[in-house]
Amino acid sequence: MSTIISNLPQLSPKMKMADAINQYHSLLTVLPRLGIPLGFGEKSIEQLCSEHHVSLPLFTLIGRIYCQEDYYPTANELQQCPMTDILQYLVSSHKDYLENKLPHIEQHLHTQLASMDKKYITLISNFYAEFRKEMEKHFRYEEEVIFPYLRQILSEQEATESATYQKNTFHQQHDDIEDTLNDLSNLLLKYIPAEISPVERVDMLLDVYALSNDIARHAMMENRILVPYIQLLESKRHD
């Protein structure tokens, strides 16, 4: 979705955190991953970042990705933000997905299944379990193969041949996760019979949409920030 211009104010370090969240609700999921607790009163983004030892350039990058559909950082913006901070944030997002978001949706799903015909139960829970496994596998691959490789480039050691990453890996795997969430929301929205826990179903759908949006942002972090950053570092190393 591209819009001519956003009517909303741009995120800036001096902005009150509360204003930023009220304006851009989806940013809310980012705070716990960065260790910024709620109840921050009138404090600005800048103040909170320094209080909780969050890098301001990192928060700004994440904020732009969440609030600006067409945001691509400049090389300068990238270099202001240490790669290790970005990696740390991505790892804590993975953890948040696996430990909080997915189990929460699964709980909703079990409530749905409880009121369904027995014959559907195994099938739908298998479908979800399979999806969860795929996601775990994908995150593990990033954390065990890709991120260590990046840390290696950072420490300016020669990377081993076997660790060469594939830029396209990011794209393809995230598309798959988003597709599966999309399949899930279509099943819930269109094909599970009307009488099955309708109120809970709406809640569940909202959660699936929110997760789907968050994973899309997560993918943007990797595609628009991490990948260009790696290219930048690699080109420097070859100089």
Next chain:
Amino acid sequence: MTKIAIAEPSILLRTGLEQLLHELPDAEIIFSTDNLSSLYARINALHPDILIVNPLLYDYAKRATIRAEFDNLPNLRLIGLVTSYVESQHQRQFAGVIELNDDFQRIKSTLNQVTNSLQSDGDEPDTDPLSDREKEVLVCLSKGLKNNEIADTLNISVHTVITHRKNIVRKTGIKSVAALTVYAILNNLIEEKDII
């Protein structure tokens, strides 16, 4: 980038509008003009996405059918630039209307709306349920058959199987075989025991 053309007789309004639109990062003015003959000459060559046009450029008799003037450009969206009273039925032919006393915020939101309607175009929603043939293909998929096996089973070409699969995905919005299998069971197309 949204390509915009402007047709407005007043130089004050034209330059004012150009100035405002220059501030929009995703909008590009490809031409602006004060008369119809130059408008027609350029619009067919330059194919803007949006034409912002003052209906007063047209004689009163023609003012109700401005949209029809551009029937040869089906993807073009018209925005009326309304500077004096224009009857509401004349306004209806426009995808959006900009009025003299609109502030910048309002002009931006009008442009946004019209731009968004551009993108959803050409994608007619398909409200037909799955055809019998598509259901047969879906059942085969759920049973774990590959495209060539489905082709053999149903006595159709692999190419046709692929077309059916595309249609199934388009209609249901579901891509993975796992989720399509759930769909098939929920719709009683197959029994659970049929799945491997």
